[in-house]
Amino acid sequence: MKYIDEYRDTELGKNLIKRIAEISKRPVKLMEFCGGHTVSILKHGIRQLLPSSIEMLSGPGCPVCVTPVADIDKAIALARRPETIITTFGDMIRVPGSKSALQKEKADGADVRIVYSTRDAIEIARQNPLKSVVFIGVGFETTAPTVAASVMQAMNEGLTNYHILSLHKLCPPVMKALLLSHEINLDGIICPGHVCAITGARPFEFIAREHNIAAAISGFEPLDILLAVEMLVNQIESGRHAVENAYPRVVHEDGNRHAIDIMAEVFEPSSSCWRGIGVIPESGLRVKDKYRAFDAEKVFEIEQPVSKENPACICGDILRGVKGPYDCKLFGAACDPGHPVGPCMVSAEGTCSAYYLYGGENE
Amino acid sequence: MNDKVLMAHGSGGRLSHDLIEKYLMPYLANPVLNKMDDCATIALNGRIAFTTDSYVIKPLIFPGGDIGRLAVCGTINDLATSGATAKYLSLGLIIEEGFPVADLERIMSSVSETAKEAGVLVVTGDTKVVDHGSADGIFINTSGIGVIPEGIHLSGTRAKEGDKVIITGTIGDHGVSVMAQREGLKFSVPVESDCAPLNGLVSGILSVSLNIHCLRDPTRGGLATTLNELAVQSGVGIQIYQDKIPVKDAVRGMCEILGFDPLYIANEGKMVIISAPEDADSIISALHENRYGKDAAVIGEVTSQYKGRVVLKTGLGASRIVGMLTGDLLPRIC
Numbered sequence: 093m094k095y096i097d098e099y100r101d102t103e104l105g106k107n108l109i110k111r112i113a114e115i116s117k118r119p120v121k122l123m124e125f126c127g128g129h130t131v132s133i134l135k136h137g138i139r140q141l142l143p144s145s146i147e148m149l150s151g152p153g154c155p156v157c158v159t160p161v162a163d164i165d166k167a168i169a170l171a172r173r174p175e176t177i178i179t180t181f182g183d184m185i186r187v188p189g190s191k192s193a194l195q196k197e198k199a200d201g202a203d204v205r206i207v208y209s210t211r212d213a214i215e216i217a218r219q220n221p222l223k224s225v226v227f228i229g230v231g232f233e234t235t236a237p238t239v240a241a242s243v244m245q246a247m248n249e250g251l252t253n254y255h256i257l258s259l260h261k262l263c264p265p266v267m268k269a270l271l272l273s274h275e276i277n278l279d280g281i282i283c284p285g286h287v288c289a290i291t292g293a294r295p296f297e298f299i300a301r302e303h304n305i306a307a308a309i310s311g312f313e314p315l316d317i318l319l320a321v322e323m324l325v326n327q328i329e330s331g332r333h334a335v336e337n338a339y340p341r342v343v344h345e346d347g348n349r350h351a352i353d354i355m356a357e358v359f360e361p362s363s364s365c366w367r368g369i370g371v372i373p374e375s376g377l378r379v380k381d382k383y384r385a386f387d388a389e390k391v392f393e394i395e396q397p398v399s400k401e402n403p404a405c406i407c408g409d410i411l412r413g414v415k416g417p418y419d420c421k422l423f424g425a426a427c428d429p430g431h432p433v434g435p436c437m438v439s440a441e442g443t444c445s446a447y448y449l450y451g452g453e454n455e
Numbered sequence: 456m457n458d459k460v461l462m463a464h465g466s467g468g469r470l471s472h473d474l475i476e477k478y479l480m481p482y483l484a485n486p487v488l489n490k491m492d493d494c495a496t497i498a499l500n501g502r503i504a505f506t507t508d509s510y511v512i513k514p515l516i517f518p519g520g521d522i523g524r525l526a527v528c529g530t531i532n533d534l535a536t537s538g539a540t541a542k543y544l545s546l547g548l549i550i551e552e553g554f555p556v557a558d559l560e561r562i563m564s565s566v567s568e569t570a571k572e573a574g575v576l577v578v579t580g581d582t583k584v585v586d587h588g589s590a591d592g593i594f595i596n597t598s599g600i601g602v603i604p605e606g607i608h609l610s611g612t613r614a615k616e617g618d619k620v621i622i623t624g625t626i627g628d629h630g631v632s633v634m635a636q637r638e639g640l641k642f643s644v645p646v647e648s649d650c651a652p653l654n655g656l657v658s659g660i661l662s663v664s665l666n667i668h669c670l671r672d673p674t675r676g677g678l679a680t681t682l683n684e685l686a687v688q689s690g691v692g693i694q695i696y697q698d699k700i701p702v703k704d705a706v707r708g709m710c711e712i713l714g715f716d717p718l719y720i721a722n723e724g725k726m727v728i729i730s731a732p733e734d735a736d737s738i739i740s741a742l743h744e745n746r747y748g749k750d751a752a753v754i755g756e757v758t759s760q761y762k763g764r765v766v767l768k769t770g771l772g773a774s775r776i777v778g779m780l781t782g783d784l785l786p787r788i789c
Contacts, residue, residue, distance in 0.1 A: 093704045093707050093708060096707065096708075096711060100770055100771075102698075102770045102771060102772070105770070105771045106771065106772065109771070134775070135716075135769075135775070136769050136770070136771055136773065137769045137771060137772075137773020137774060137775050138771070138773065140773050140774075141771060141772070141773050314770075314771060428781055429781040430781040440714045448778075448781075449778060449781075450775055451775070
């Protein structure tokens with residue numbers, strides 16, 4: 093299949109693995125930022141094919157996973173409002189809040205609908221003029237522009253019953269926070285390919301410049317990731333630090349100007365709380381005042397309970413790369429994708445879910 | 456006659472008779488059913504296989520089939536896993552008030568055509584109508600009876616080290632074609648459901664090999680879940696090779712976009728076959744001659760390593776455990 097098979101080519105893959113093994117001399121710790129990377133690495137068995145000198149850690153790049161319980165509780169509170177339709181991407185409905193989850197609210201009669209695009213949410217708003225339609229906006233720079241575009245469209249159409257709950261998060265600030273914490277001593281970072289498709293490489297240059305850490309932007313096919321690993325090992329072994337692009341077919345130097353402009357039209361950076369990490373300045377996106385009529389937090393009084401996480405769940409540590417799924421007592425016992433306790437087991441991009449589905453005893 | 460099914464059609468009175476006479480019997484008539492007794496009486500010799508299944512698929516009509524074809528195929532295929540030749544079916548309909556009679560006729564016509572194709576008779580049935588909102592259009596239950604030929608002993612417990620693992624064609628077609636029809640997912644995917652009666656295909660392979668150990672249809676939970684069940688039941692390991700598993704490009708493409716794995720997507724016209732290695736070639740040849748087996752392939756083997764587990768060799772040569780489906784990938788696909 094075009095655009096897939098060529099990036100999964102067995103021979104090219106084996107050659108890359110051989111080259112990596114040849115150049116890799118000293119032990120290194122690399123972090124793959126994205127949940128999508130983690131899934132691909134495990135699904136294709138890349139971890140076990142890399143030389144033992146290379147340790148791969150999973151990062152916080154799973155938007156559903158880093159959404160704090162308090163924000164899930166907010167979405168649940170909105171779902172309980174009368175005459176309200178909640179629209180959301182699929183993963184979100186299963187994430188446990190303090191006491192409930194959107195899917196439980198749905199079973200209890202709330203109108204919660206899974207959509208695949210904000211265009212579907214807009215269409216639902218058009219078809220239900222007497223109800224409030226709230227889109228739960230979760231995602232990084234990759235999804236935020238489409239949510240911003242939906243707000244602009246609602247404004248243009250005078251669609252006054254459409255609202256968003258903006259829980260968006262930005263990637264460079266969390267990377268900065270992780271690196272400044274010095275909890276994990278990374279030698280290299282695989283940067284998020286689809287975030288960089290929007291932002292370009294520049295916002296990630298501080299990794300190399302300020303922290304002397306190797307960085308490579310990667311796509312999500314096995315050859316993309318292997319190429320990025322090769323770039324990282326090359327940089328480390330030769331003492332260089334730069335942000336290199338292993339995903340040039342999608343990521344361009346300047347990113348996607350149009351998407352950036354749309355995002356900047358509707359949103360402005362704000363401090364934001366990340367699960368397991370805490371509040372990071374300028375790491376979230378809130379709706380600008382001009383569009384306040386579409387901001388669910390401004391329009392509705394959201395009654396929020398005191399939020400509580402399951403104390404045994406170590407999703408927070410896993411998101412920081414401090415611990416792995418196998419370090420969690422709940423993993424595979426009280427917590428599996430059928431009965432997830434924490435968000436890392438819910439999301440298709442969650443580290444725990446990826447390890448559960450694809451990691452099984454193969455290493 | 457109304458163009459919608461009414462509550463009165465389920466009353467047992469005149470309208471019930473009308474519904475049965477006008478819209479069901481023309482599609483099902485056969486000497487056993489025509490007697491219209493409260494139960495069917497039939498004579499059978501030998502070991503009997505007996506199974507039942509309920510069908511609640513949404514949407515009722517999907518590319519490559521509808522709930523009628525599915526309800527016949529599903530039960531016939533369950534019988535086929537024992538090697539049984541399907542003979543007789545029961546048909547129970549639970550219809551929601553207001554259901555269009557035209558849709559009922561289309562579904563009954565599918566039941567009729569599929570039963571004819573498979574050479575089975577519907578010999579008993581029941582129709583209920585429930586209030587609007589108490590069902591979703593129509594639910595169907597079928598039970599089936601078949602006769603197992605002499606000398607055939609198939610069971611999920613019989614896989615042995617060294618056996619070959621065969622799949623009778625491309626995986627994931629049914630799940631993906633149904634998924635693409637769902638509200639909110641207006642994908643136009645050139646994939647039809649593989650929904651098909653496999654009794655002919657199974658009797659074909661049983662006639663060329665006496666060394667078939669297990670047959671199972673990988674429906675909900677997909678190939679991965681079925682192989683896991685067989686590995687556990689037989690207490691063996693199963694190793695499969697990613698690049699040998701037949702998957703249509705359109706199925707792979709949609710799975711890539713939505714983050715699904717074809718290994719876990721439902722099939723309704725496929726069979727997993729585990730056989731002695733020496734018979735694998737003749738089984739594959741027999742499968743290739745059948746319209747429902749043209750893409751059949753050997754995808755792996757039974758091992759003594761990894762007892763109770765399924766291991767996938769990836770394209771890059773790594774291996775990983777493939778677990779059972781956990782959670783619900785997609786509700787109401789059959």
